[in-house]
Amino acid sequence: MRRPMLDRMADAVQQAVEEATRLGAQAAKARFAQTEAISCEFEAGVLKATTSEQGRALSLEVIRDGKRATVTCNDPGDVPALAARAVALAEIGASAHCSAYPEPSTCAQILRHCPETAALPRERLIEAGRAAVEGIRAYSDELYIGAEVSRSEAEAVIAHSSGLLHRTTTTNWNLGGYAQKTDGTDMLFCGAGRQWRRLNSFFDPDWVARETLHDLRLAERTAPAPTGLVTILAPPEAAAMLLAPLAMACSGRSVLKGESPLRDKLGAKIGSPSLTIIDAPHVDWAPDSAVMDDCGVPTRPFTMVDRGVLRAFMYDVDTAAMAGAKPTGHTGCGPVRMQMQPGTRTSAEMRRGLAEGLIVKNLMGFGQSNLMNGDIAGNVALGYRVEKGETVGRVKNTMVAANLYDLLDGGFEASSDVDPLRGWPWILLEGVSVSSGG
Amino acid sequence: MRDRLADALSRAKADYAEVRFSIDDSTSVMYRGPEPEQVRSARLSGGVVRACVRGGWGSSNFDSLDDLDHHVREACECAGLVGTTATQIADAPVAPPSEHRAALLRDFRGIAVTEKIALVAAYNDILLRSVPGVETSFAGYSEVFRTVAFASSRGASFLEERPRVDLFLGAVARDGSLVQQCFDGRASLQTYDAAVGLEALAEEVARRAVALTKAPPCPGGTHTAVLDNRLAGVFAHEAFGHMSEADFIYENPQMRELMVLGREMGGPELNIVDDGSMPDAQGTHPFDDEGTATGKTYLIRNGLLAGRLHSLETAAKMGEPATGNARAVRQSDRPLVRMTNTYIEAGTATVQELIAGIDKGIYACDALGGQTMMEQFTFSAGYGYRIENGLLGEMVRDIVLTGNLFQTLHAIDGIADDLVITNGPGGCGKGGQAPLPVSFGSPHIRIRDVVIGGR
Ligand SMILES: [Zn+2]
Numbered sequence: 001m002r003r004p005m006l007d008r009m010a011d012a013v014q015q016a017v018e019e020a021t022r023l024g025a026q027a028a029k030a031r032f033a034q035t036e037a038i039s040c041e042f043e044a045g046v047l048k049a050t051t052s053e054q055g056r057a058l059s060l061e062v063i064r065d066g067k068r069a070t071v072t073c074n075d076p077g078d079v080p081a082l083a084a085r086a087v088a089l090a091e092i093g094a095s096a097h098c099s100a101y102p103e104p105s106t107c108a109q110i111l112r113h114c115p116e117t118a119a120l121p122r123e124r125l126i127e128a129g130r131a132a133v134e135g136i137r138a139y140s141d142e143l144y145i146g147a148e149v150s151r152s153e154a155e156a157v158i159a160h161s162s163g164l165l166h167r168t169t170t171t172n173w174n175l176g177g178y179a180q181k182t183d184g185t186d187m188l189f190c191g192a193g194r195q196w197r198r199l200n201s202f203f204d205p206d207w208v209a210r211e212t213l214h215d216l217r218l219a220e221r222t223a224p225a226p227t228g229l230v231t232i233l234a235p236p237e238a239a240a241m242l243l244a245p246l247a248m249a250c251s252g253r254s255v256l257k258g259e260s261p262l263r264d265k266l267g268a269k270i271g272s273p274s275l276t277i278i279d280a281p282h283v284d285w286a287p288d289s290a291v292m293d294d295c296g297v298p299t300r301p302f303t304m305v306d307r308g309v310l311r312a313f314m315y316d317v318d319t320a321a322m323a324g325a326k327p328t329g330h331t332g333c334g335p336v337r338m339q340m341q342p343g344t345r346t347s348a349e350m351r352r353g354l355a356e357g358l359i360v361k362n363l364m365g366f367g368q369s370n371l372m373n374g375d376i377a378g379n380v381a382l383g384y385r386v387e388k389g390e391t392v393g394r395v396k397n398t399m400v401a402a403n404l405y406d407l408l409d410g411g412f413e414a415s416s417d418v419d420p421l422r423g424w425p426w427i428l429l430e431g432v433s434v435s436s437g438g
Numbered sequence: 439m440r441d442r443l444a445d446a447l448s449r450a451k452a453d454y455a456e457v458r459f460s461i462d463d464s465t466s467v468m469y470r471g472p473e474p475e476q477v478r479s480a481r482l483s484g485g486v487v488r489a490c491v492r493g494g495w496g497s498s499n500f501d502s503l504d505d506l507d508h509h510v511r512e513a514c515e516c517a518g519l520v521g522t523t524a525t526q527i528a529d530a531p532v533a534p535p536s537e538h539r540a541a542l543l544r545d546f547r548g549i550a551v552t553e554k555i556a557l558v559a560a561y562n563d564i565l566l567r568s569v570p571g572v573e574t575s576f577a578g579y580s581e582v583f584r585t586v587a588f589a590s591s592r593g594a595s596f597l598e599e600r601p602r603v604d605l606f607l608g609a610v611a612r613d614g615s616l617v618q619q620c621f622d623g624r625a626s627l628q629t630y631d632a633a634v635g636l637e638a639l640a641e642e643v644a645r646r647a648v649a650l651t652k653a654p655p656c657p658g659g660t661h662t663a664v665l666d667n668r669l670a671g672v673f674a675h676e677a678f679g680h681m682s683e684a685d686f687i688y689e690n691p692q693m694r695e696l697m698v699l700g701r702e703m704g705g706p707e708l709n710i711v712d713d714g715s716m717p718d719a720q721g722t723h724p725f726d727d728e729g730t731a732t733g734k735t736y737l738i739r740n741g742l743l744a745g746r747l748h749s750l751e752t753a754a755k756m757g758e759p760a761t762g763n764a765r766a767v768r769q770s771d772r773p774l775v776r777m778t779n780t781y782i783e784a785g786t787a788t789v790q791e792l793i794a795g796i797d798k799g800i801y802a803c804d805a806l807g808g809q810t811m812m813e814q815f816t817f818s819a820g821y822g823y824r825i826e827n828g829l830l831g832e833m834v835r836d837i838v839l840t841g842n843l844f845q846t847l848h849a850i851d852g853i854a855d856d857l858v859i860t861n862g863p864g865g866c867g868k869g870g871q872a873p874l875p876v877s878f879g880s881p882h883i884r885i886r887d888v889v890i891g892g893r
Contacts, residue, residue, distance in 0.1 A: 040520075044689035049495035050516040052509075055484070055770065056501055072480035074501045085479065092552050095473040122519065144690045180812070182692035185844045187812040257471045258573040261615050365816035368807040369836065372610070373617040377891050379809075379816035379840040397814070399840050399891025401658065435658035437841060437889035 002054070005034055005076070006155045006167055012058070012079055013159040019083035020062045021161055025090065026099045027063040028083075029160035029295065032056070032076065039150030040125045042133050042177075045143075050122060053152075062086040062093075063100075068318075069093035098321035104164040107291040107298045111284040116199040117171035118153045125149040128205045132177035135209025139179070139216050147177035147208070148193075164296040171197050172287055177208040179216060188394070190215035190382055194421055198285040202421060215361070215382065223385035223393030225436040231357040231411070232400065232432045233350060233386070236419035238360055239427040243340065245371045245404050246277060250304045251333035252315035256323050259372055261405065262310055270310045271408035274343050277305040279314070280423060281329075281336035288337045292329065293317070299329040299336050308409075339423040343414035347426035350415055352389035358434060359384040359391060360400060374404040397437040407431060439503075440535065440597050443589035446506040452489035452496075452514045453525035454750075456590035458727060459485030459503060460769040463547075466580035467555050469562040474555065484769030487513040490527065490751075494520025499770035528753035530760035532594035533729040540599035543629035546581045554579050557633065558605075564640040565609045571648035573617070576608035577640075579633060594729025602626070602720075602875060604863040605633040609644040613651035618835065620647035620820060621806075623863040625720055625875070632861070650821055653833040656890055662799035662825075663839065663888045664792050667858040669805045669819050670880035674710055674782045675866065676808035677815035677843050678703075679878075682712075682737045682745075683763075683868075684752035685775040686812070694756075701743040704847040707785050710738040712747055714762055714778030719877040720861055721778030725762065728773055732762035737780075738847075749775050767871040774869050781879035785853025792852040792884040799825040800890060802837050816840040838891040852884035 013030035020028035037053040059072040060082055069089035073082055129147040136145050151173040159165045176193025192211035196202045234242055254260040262270060281299035283289050292298050295317040303311050314330035315323065330336065351359070363378030380398040384391045411430035418425045443457045461483045468476040486499040487509045496516025498509040546554075558579045565575035584600040606623040620643050626632030665673060680686070687693045714721055714732030723732055728750050736744040748756070749764035752775055764773035793801065801823045808817030818838045824831035858879055865873025 047494065047520050049497065049772075050519050051496065051772075052498040052512050052516055053770070054498075054500050057482070067477075069477045069479070071478070072482065074482050074484070089477060089479055089551070092555055093477040094468075094475055122516075126519070142692070144692070180690070182690070182696065185696060185813055185842065187814070189811055253470075258612065259610050259617065261617055364811050364814065365807070365809045365818065365838065365840070368809070368816070368818035369838065370617065370619060372619065375836060377818075377836065377838045379814060379838075379891070381811050381814065397840065397842060397889060399658065399816070399838060399889060401836065401838065401891045433658055433891075435889060435891055437660060437887075 001036055001153060001155060004155065006157055009076060010157045010165065010167065012076055013157055014165065016060050016079045016083050017159050017161050019080055020060060020087055023083060023087040025062045025064045025087055027101055027161045029061045029101060029158070030058070031156065031158040032058045033154060033156040035152055035154040037150055037152035038122055038125065039148060040122065040129050042129050042145070042147040045133055045137060045145045047126060058082065060086045062090040063096045064090040066096055067091065067093035068096035097318050101160045101162040101164065101295050102297055102317060102327065103162050104296050105298055108282045110282050110289055110291055112168065112170045112197055112289065114171045114198040117151055117173050117197065120151040120173060120199065125151065128175055128203065131205035132175070132208040135206055136177055136179050136212050139213050144180040144182070145177065150174045158296065160296060166292065166296060173199060173203060175203060175205065175208060177212060179212050181216065188219050190219065195287050196285055196421060197287060218384055218391055219394040221393035222396060225385060225395035225398040225434055226356050226358055227434050227436050229431045230434040231354060231428060231430045233357060233359045234427050235361055236422050236424035236426060238362065239340065240422060240424050241363065241366060242376055242404065245374045245376065247335050247338055248372055250313050252313040252323055252325060253319045253333040254372070255313050256319060261373055265310045268310055269308050270405060271305060271308040272412040273307045274413055275305055275308050275408055276341035278303050278339050278341065279335045279337060280339045283337065283423065286337060290336050293331040297327045297329040302328060340414055340425055342416050342418050342425045344416055345413070346417050347415040350413060350426065350428050351386055354386045354389055357386040358395065359386060376404050377401040395436065399435050400432050402432040439587040440589060440595050442503065443587055444595055446510050447589055447591055449507065450489055450510050450514055450591060452491050452517055454490040454527050454591055455487065455510065455513065456588065456728065457485060457487045458586060458588045460584050460586045462582050462584045462769065464580065464582040465551060466578065467558050468578040469558055470576055471574040472566065482769065486770045486772060488772055489513040489517040490525045491517035492521030493523040493525050496520060497772050526751060526754035528750045528760040530730050530750060530753065532590065532592045533596045533725040533731065535595040538596065538598040538724050540601045542601055544631050546603050546630040547583060549630060561607055561636060561640045564637055565607060565644050568641045569644040569648050571611045571613065571651065572609050572644050573612040574610045576606065578606040580604045588727065588729055590729050596725055596729065598723065603630055603633050605636060606863045607636070607640050607643045609647035611647035611651045616651050618647055618650035620650065625861050625863045627720060627722065628718055646821060649833055650835045653835045655836040656800060656822060656834040658891050660887050661890050662796050662884065662886050664799065664801045664825065664882060664884045666803040666882055667856065667880050668860050669802050670782060670883045671860050671878035672805035672808045672817050674880055675777060675780050675876065675878040676810045676817050677846060678710060678737070679712065679777045679780045680810045681812065681843060682747055683775040684746045684748045684756060687746070688752045688755045697743065699743050702741060703738050703743050704741045704850055706741045707853050708738055708741045708847065708850060709736065709783035711736055711783060712777050712780045716779050719779040719859060720875040721877050726764045726773065727766045728764040730760050730762040730764065732778060735761045747775050747777060749773065765874060767874045771871050774871060776868060776874055777866060777876050779859065779877040781857065781859060782853065782881065782883065784855050784857040784881045787852050787854050789854050789856060789882045792854055792882055793825055793830065794828040796825045797827055800837065801825050801830055802839065813843045815843060840889050840891060846885060846888060849886040849888065850883050851886055854882035857881045
């Protein structure tokens with residue numbers, strides 16, 4: 001950090017909480033965060049830009065007489081004014097369902113700050129980006145190649161009126177590259193990217209190039225998409241995306257508001273016995289790992305779905321109070337780091353067992369459908385036809401559509417091999433509706 | 439503030455440099471179900487210095503002007519690490535030193551937060567209670583008053599106030615385990631009154647959400663489709679507009695060949711325009727975020743590719759005029775080539791004529807969103823109807839259209855005479871920057887053989 005502020009801001013957030021309480025708030029919570037980052041970007045195969053970034057934010061949530069409001073600024077100089085604005089706004093604020101934050105309790109210890117990541121010099125980022133670009137260029141001089149490499153360091157401190165004072169410092173790096181191949185009006189996009197908190201062997205431009213080249217080669221041939229009700233195989237990144245509706249439906253708030261299609265399914269079977277979904281918030285160095293939610297409630301390993309049976313919903317402090325449930329350490333009632341438990345066959349075995357199927361690597365337009373209802377749909381931005389167990393060619397102009405809950409309860413399977421960073425397996429889904437314009 | 443920016447820039451060691459600094463005052467209120475779920479206010483500042491040295495770019499962003507000299511130096515140093523050739527920046531006229539104060543017909547800053555909460559509460563009540571079958575609701579109001587100061591080493595210097603109010607209405611209906619949603623809203627840079635008087639719209643949103651629970655899914659396959667104004671506007675934006683952004687093209691020889699001006703894109707009736715200077719639209723500003731005046735650009739004229747959207751760099755590198763389309767979303771974002779207000783010009787047919795010619799097809803209405811990856815696009819209608827023997831039939835849901843831009847533009851075989859420009863909430867996303875305020879518009883259009891995903 002060019003200018004570390006944590007010591008000063010630890011005092012400031014406590015002062016904000018005290019000031020809000022003095023002005024009549026029953027409870028108050030303040031958080032300060034500062035981030036610094038550098039990055040480099042390659043466009044058309046050459047270094048295009050390098051950047052330097054810095055940002056700060058101080059926010060204060062206040063609870064007063066059953067109402068709640070949040071005020072944010074990035075001038076940490078004027079804490080009393082911030083507190084006065086928050087208390088005034090809380091008078092006409094949103095409904096608050098508790099009048100105090102939970103007492104602080106012991107949290108897990110996880111590794112999140114890597115000095116080597118924080119010290120990554122700009123030259124190393126440029127070197128890595130260049131290596132990724134050159135690795136992809138080995139395929140062809142005709143490609144349009146881009147890459148982006150960055151590293152960041154952040155510090156944050158949170159305090160609330162039930163005695164919490166917690167500091168965190170984190171680091172992160174990000175390394176990715178892509179290629180665009182244009183042939184007449186036919187365009188292919190592929191690429192790969194990773195992020196992690198620790199500088200280790202994952203920081204590997206060759207991996208970016210290898211993954212990109214793999215797709216470039218697989219996509220050299222095109223094949224007609226199988227249509228009708230089709231079995232699809234989704235690699236880890238796509239699998240995590242396709243399961244997003246489940247996280248929405250397991251939100252305690254969606255359940256309480258009546259939006260969740262799973263609201264009355266607790267204890268019921270919602271999927272095949274091979275479906276187990278957990279929240280794994282304590283993985284060292286994983287970018288989204290966290291030890292507590294935004295109110296200081298410790299996070300913990302958590303099972304949403306156990307062998308097909310819906311086990312639990314996620315609750316933040318306010319929603320838990322409203323529902324008469326216990327807070328589960330989930331900010332905004334969403335997962336910290338959702339994962340799927342692996343199965344028994346490898347992804348290669350799953351593919352080889354397919355007489356006909358579709359590998360869906362990337363969907364365009366995912367999220368436009370009614371995700372809350374479990375409706376998933378999209379255009380296969382990158383996908384391959386599988387025939388007699390082999391990947392035979394890229395499909396084009398193809399749409400997939402299905403209801404996730406129907407799929408999970410059908411012939412669903414997770415692979416035994418998982419992505420080392422995300423912890424997700426490949427998944428196999430039977431009965432996905434596929435239509436194609438050829 | 440403008441002088442301070444220009445002064446700091448005078449010490450920039452770069453071929454080109456600019457600085458933008460903004461202060462945002464924002465307030466938002468959101469209901470979800472019967473209760474107010476969120477009340478927030480924020481005052482945030484932020485900015486970015488961008489420099490170009492020997493054709494390479496550097497930038498430094500920040501949230502306070504305290505250290506501006508450092509950020510100018512940092513941006514120039516960053517740029518110095520990159521460039522190896524020559525800086526190319528279009529020689530377009532620059533924004534003269536000027537101030538553009540907001541001229542709000544009714545200024546939201548003079549209205550008490552309690553009144554705004556009451557407004558949202560009233561809409562929320564309509565959403566929840568006017569139609570049986572609504573399970574829960576979303577109703578939100580947000581306002582932001584942004585003050586932007588900009589200066590560039592080319593002598594551009596302006597201060598602009600950019601107010602915006604958004605009103606968002608959503609209903610969630612349920613029938614057994616089927617959950618359906620409908621959203622709508624209004625946005626305006628002109629007046630708080632855009633958020634007022636939307637009771638009928640709230641009721642319509644509730645009614646449509648409930649109707650969708652009774653509607654079957656749209657059958658998948660290849661259909662002839664009539665798109666309503668809003669969906670056709672999203673189509674123009676998503677499927678074609680993004681392709682005309684020159685930063686996708688200027689350094690890519692194959693793309694330059696593909697998007698060569700004069701190429702036949704569609705029938706002679708097809709005209710597509712981007713206009714950042716039209717009154718009362720959300721993408722409208724006097725200058726873009728490089729200090730270039732905005733204006734009207736024909737992207738397709740009489741079916742032929744006629745122009746594209748540029749920043750100063752892409753214009754210089756392609757030898758085409760700068761169009762004033764370099765825009766940034768967040769305070770510290772670097773500007774990218776973006777659309778402003780994009781629309782298909784009116785044709786001559788009536789909507790009835792478009793539908794009458796179809797034996798079996800889909801009338802697709804409203805847009806839930808869209809995405810594009812160059813020539814492939816996909817977008818989702820909010821709802822629709824079957825067309826049978828030239829007449830509208832039952833309502834259908836889950837309509838996702840996809841296709842290849844080049845084929846689809848040629849497949850437009852009817853353009854109605856009813857152009858409508860939509861000013862809704864939300865906006866456009868690109869390169870991690872969203873939501874950018876844009877408007878889009880179109881008359882009803884008919885497309886042959888469009889692929890619709892469905893079950
Ligand atoms: Zn867009």
